[in-house]
Amino acid sequence: MMARIAELIKANNKIRELDRLKSDFAATVFHELRLFSSVNRNGIANLLDGVVGEFTKEQREYLGMIGESSQMMTHLLNNLLDLSKFEAEKTTLNKVISEIEGLIDKSLSLMQIKANEKKITIIKQVPGNLPKVIIDPNGIIEVLANLFDNAIKFSGTGSEILVSVQVMQNEKLKISVKDNGVGIAGEGIPGLFSEFHQIDRSTRLAEKGLGLGLAICRKIIELHAGEIWVESEPGKGSVFNFTVPAAKA
Amino acid sequence: MTKKILVIEDDPKMLRIIKDRLEANNYQIITAVDGEAGLNKARSEKPDLILLDILLPKLNGFTICRLLKFDETLMSIPIIMLTAKTSENDLEIGKKVGADAYLVKPFDPAILLLIIEQFIAKSVTAPFRPPIPF
Numbered sequence: 001m002m003a004r005i006a007e008l009i010k011a012n013n014k015i016r017e018l019d020r021l022k023s024d025f026a027a028t029v030f031h032e033l034r035l036f037s038s039v040n041r042n043g044i045a046n047l048l049d050g051v052v053g054e055f056t057k058e059q060r061e062y063l064g065m066i067g068e069s070s071q072m073m074t075h076l077l078n079n080l081l082d083l084s085k086f087e088a089e090k091t092t093l094n095k096v097i098s099e100i101e102g103l104i105d106k107s108l109s110l111m112q113i114k115a116n117e118k119k120i121t122i123i124k125q126v127p128g129n130l131p132k133v134i135i136d137p138n139g140i141i142e143v144l145a146n147l148f149d150n151a152i153k154f155s156g157t158g159s160e161i162l163v164s165v166q167v168m169q170n171e172k173l174k175i176s177v178k179d180n181g182v183g184i185a186g187e188g189i190p191g192l193f194s195e196f197h198q199i200d201r202s203t204r205l206a207e208k209g210l211g212l213g214l215a216i217c218r219k220i221i222e223l224h225a226g227e228i229w230v231e232s233e234p235g236k237g238s239v240f241n242f243t244v245p246a247a248k249a
Numbered sequence: 250m251t252k253k254i255l256v257i258e259d260d261p262k263m264l265r266i267i268k269d270r271l272e273a274n275n276y277q278i279i280t281a282v283d284g285e286a287g288l289n290k291a292r293s294e295k296p297d298l299i300l301l302d303i304l305l306p307k308l309n310g311f312t313i314c315r316l317l318k319f320d321e322t323l324m325s326i327p328i329i330m331l332t333a334k335t336s337e338n339d340l341e342i343g344k345k346v347g348a349d350a351y352l353v354k355p356f357d358p359a360i361l362l363l364i365i366e367q368f369i370a371k372s373v374t375a376p377f378r379p380p381i382p383f
Contacts, residue, residue, distance in 0.1 A: 031333060034333045034354070035260065035263075035333050035354070037355065038263065038333055038354035038355035038356075039260070039262045039263055039266065040355075041355035042263070042266045042267075042270075042354070042355050042356065042358070043262070043266050045355075045358050046266055046269055046270055046358070049270075049358065051269050051270050051273040052269055052273075074355060
């Protein structure tokens, strides 16, 4: 019996070690790919800004297209890099006592241009005297920016998005992002926060992204011992909620 | 007077891109493609500012930064770390070794120029306050 247990532990350790090697390898590859894509993006930026001479209108349009897809590639790589770090359990949060409203404002300012493009108004409902939260500010800004990004992506032109904060019984704060967009059918919800999940495979990836954003959000929130979930119905919009621990007064 | 910037970067393509961009903005650029050469050029040329990659052959960027910041004759030269690495850990180390600012590749050229301008306009007495905090 003991020998069998020892054997299983050994086998288990070996699998863990292999998994770690795989994640390390992935992180190295993504890092290299990021370097290549940096050369592309900064190279194109130099061309577009006329650093080495001027181009015709058509040439600039081509450069613009290459620049844009290069930018999307960088974005995807960044997400993959983030995920591989989570897998390798290398992500450490830098938790500090913060005010949630300031973080909401920061992430809103990151998304303002996108919202303006679709004439979308984002309304903020934050009660006064909120307890502070113990969080990693960069992580939470990333979660909020991802949720706003999705809400904008799936909302119609000229619609409204509501972000609100509520104090929960269990010494947590609940942050909700509500849109009036297309909504999600019940069967689409369970896998929504897992990697590479997309509800409608027929839609072009370029429009929707690869579905890594919510998986990253889930991992960040889990590292905060919080929860993230969605309430949604097709045609009636979605509410994405997450909780984070409040700091004891 | 034209200000002199030392760019220490081992990727020749990225080096060229940075050099062309900064020269187009009237800076004089000197370059090094490994850590040792970079440190030597910092000492011999006394540039007005240093752009420093982290992963470099021979001596890494953190070591160079620390050596320069401990050298009384060179410590006032602003150092901008420029790297593809993004982990919090790197930011922390960057702070500890005394880098003045930290930019992630691919960088926004406008922001790079702005930071350089702010540092150089102050024309230097230590200690420095970075214009973009870590």
